[in-house]
Amino acid sequence: MPLVTSKEMFEKAYKGGYAVGAFNVNNMEIVQGITEACQEEKAPVILQVSKGARAYANHTYLVKLVEAAVIECPDIPVVLHLDHGPDFETCKACIDGGFTSVMIDGSSHSFEDNIALTKKVVEYAHDHGVVVEGELGTLAGIEDEVSHAVGSYTRPEEVEEFVSKTGVDSLAIAIGTSHGAYKFKPEQCTRNEKGILVPPPLRFDILKEVSKKLPGFPIVLHGSSSVPQEYVKMVNDFGGKMPDAVGVPEEQLREAAKLAVCKINIDSDLRLAMTGTIRKFFAEHPEKFDPREYLKPARANIKEIVRHKLVSVLGCAGKA
Ligand code: G3H
Ligand code: 13P
Ligand code: ZN
Numbered sequence: 001m002p003l004v005t006s007k008e009m010f011e012k013a014y015k016g017g018y019a020v021g022a023f024n025v026n027n028m029e030i031v032q033g034i035t036e037a038c039q040e041e042k043a044p045v046i047l048q049v050s051k052g053a054r055a056y057a058n059h060t061y062l063v064k065l066v067e068a069a070v071i072e073c074p075d076i077p078v079v080l081h082l083d084h085g086p087d088f089e090t091c092k093a094c095i096d097g098g099f100t101s102v103m104i105d106g107s108s109h110s111f112e113d114n115i116a117l118t119k120k121v122v123e124y125a126h127d128h129g130v131v132v133e134g135e136l137g138t139l140a141g142i143e144d145e146v147s148h149a150v151g152s153y154t155r156p157e158e159v160e161e162f163v164s165k166t167g168v169d170s171l172a173i174a175i176g177t178s179h180g181a182y183k184f185k186p187e188q189c190t191r192n193e194k195g196i197l198v199p200p201p202l203r204f205d206i207l208k209e210v211s212k213k214l215p216g217f218p219i220v221l222h223g224s225s226s227v228p229q230e231y232v233k234m235v236n237d238f239g240g241k242m243p244d245a246v247g248v249p250e251e252q253l254r255e256a257a258k259l260a261v262c263k264i265n266i267d268s269d270l271r272l273a274m275t276g277t278i279r280k281f282f283a284e285h286p287e288k289f290d291p292r293e294y295l296k297p298a299r300a301n302i303k304e305i306v307r308h309k310l311v312s313v314l315g316c317a318g319k320a
Contacts, residue, residue, distance in 0.1 A: 003070060004077045005100045005131045009044045010170060010218035010262040018315030019257035022046035022220075023306065024083060024267035026053045029295050030274070031065045033302030039073035041317040043310045046101070046263060048083040051090060063098045076320040081133075083265070091121045095130045103133040103172070111136075111158060118166040126167065133263075136162055137174030139223050151178060156209035163214060170218040170263060173210055175203040177223035181232075181245040181268050189246065196229055197246040202256065211260035218262035225268035226250050226313075228305070234276030238283040245272075250313045257315055264314055273305045274298040 009020050023034045025047045038045040047069070049062050066080050081101040082094040091102045104121040106114035118134045125132045136158055140151030154173035163171060177183065189197040210219060227247030235242050253264055281294040288294070310317040 001070070001074065001077060003066070003080050003098070003100045005129070006046060006079045006081070006218075006263070007131055007169065009046075009077060009079065012044075012319065013257075013262040013316065014216060014218060014260065016315075016319060017258045018319060019221075019253075019261050019264045020044050020046055020316050021306070021309055021314050022048050022081060022083075022263050022265045023270060024048050024050060024053065024265075025062065025066070026057055028065055029299040030270060030302060031069050033270070033299045034306050035069040035073045035076075035078070037303045037306035037310060038076050038078075038320075041307055041310045042075060042320040043314075043316045043318070044077045044079075044320050046079040046081050048081040048103075048265070049094075049099075050083040051086055053083075054090075059093070059097055067098075085121070088117065088120055088124075091132075092124060095125050095128050099130065101131045101133065103135070105135050105172075107135040107138045107172075107174075111162070115162060115165050118162075118168060122167045131169040132167075133170045133172055133220055134162065134166055134168040135172040135174075135220075135222075139174050140178045153203060153206055154210060156206060156213055159210050160213050163217065170220050171210075171214070172220040172222050173207065175206045175221070176200070177202065177221055177248055179223045179268070181225070181227050181242060181247070181272065183223065183225075183227070183248060184246050186244050197244055199246055199249065202248065202252050204255070204259075207256060207259055207261070214260070217260065219260040220263040220265070221253070221256055221261050222265045224248055224253055224264045225266050225272075226253070227272065228269060231269075231272040231276040231305075234280055235272065238276070238279035240275070240279055253313050254315065257313070266309060269305055269309075270302050273301045277301045 084105040085091040106117045122132045137154030184199040225247045232245045277298040
């Protein structure tokens with residue numbers, strides 16, 4: 001089937017008490033690992049492209065890779081989404097260039113400016129059959145250029161006005177997640193018996209308050225990698241240095257997916273799986289230099305981690 005928007009996907013996810021996975025793509029192996037898992041598990045999927053991905057791989061290459069995946073995975077609905085669109089021009093380029101969904105991230109602007117910018121993108125997108133994700137509240141984080149040093153939770157009292165004035169199709173909210181592999185500072189956490197950091201719980205009270213104000217409306221969670229400790233260990237065992245990397249516990253994401261959260265964004269976990277696997281391969285096979293030999297197991301591990309998310313975290317396996 002051709003690329004779709006997320007409209008029907010979110011309606012089904014809301015009613016069904018599950019979330020669709022939104023995975024970031026930057027190259028062929030990542031696209032293949034994600035979509036092969038989704039095809040085998042019969043799961044709908046959102047493939048998302050950031051500003052950084054477009055700068056790295058080029059818009060056309062990414063669109064064509066996703067189009068190839070659509071041909072190879074004929075049984076599942078696939079959305080091509082712009083992640084953290086920084087301005088109107090980038091959103092327009094993606095809308096004109098084959099995407100079926102865009103995010104306009106106006107979260108660093110004032111409430112009024114965020115509304116004005118988001119509304120402008122929504123008008124253009126809807127005229128072209130494309131859906132739009134907006135954001136209210138800011139995610140804390142230290143890893144990438146879309147993060148802010150200090151986050152602020154979404155204010156439930158603002159969401160109705162934002163959604164009605166902008167016409168957005170989904171809303172990303174800040175309830176304690178953040179981007180990257182270091183989501184919580186050690187001093188915010190406790191430690192379990194193995195010395196692994198246990199983060200503070202997400203603000204489910206805010207999520208519930210938001211969904212009360214917006215009944216039936218799809219909510220999005222960014223920064224939702226769980227930072228699997230087996231991959232952190234693999235990275236560290238084979239020359240990496242990622243002390244105290246910690247993510248969002250999977251049970252909490254499962255809980256959020258049963259509520260109004262219909263889209264869960266995951267990028268860092270795939271990066272960890274790829275990097276850990278390649279580091280291990282290099283350490284164990286120092287004589288090898290054919291990229292296919294290390295990209296193959298990296299792709300296979302991306303596929304397995306995505307399969308795990310679909311089946312055990314998001315609940316969207318079998319929902320295509
Ligand atoms: O939200 C951020 C995503 O993980 C994309 O990260 O800007 O490094 O491509 P990036
Ligand atoms: P993670 O860094 O937790 O994977 O979040 C990705 C994300 O939110 C992309 O928009
Ligand atoms: Zn994000």
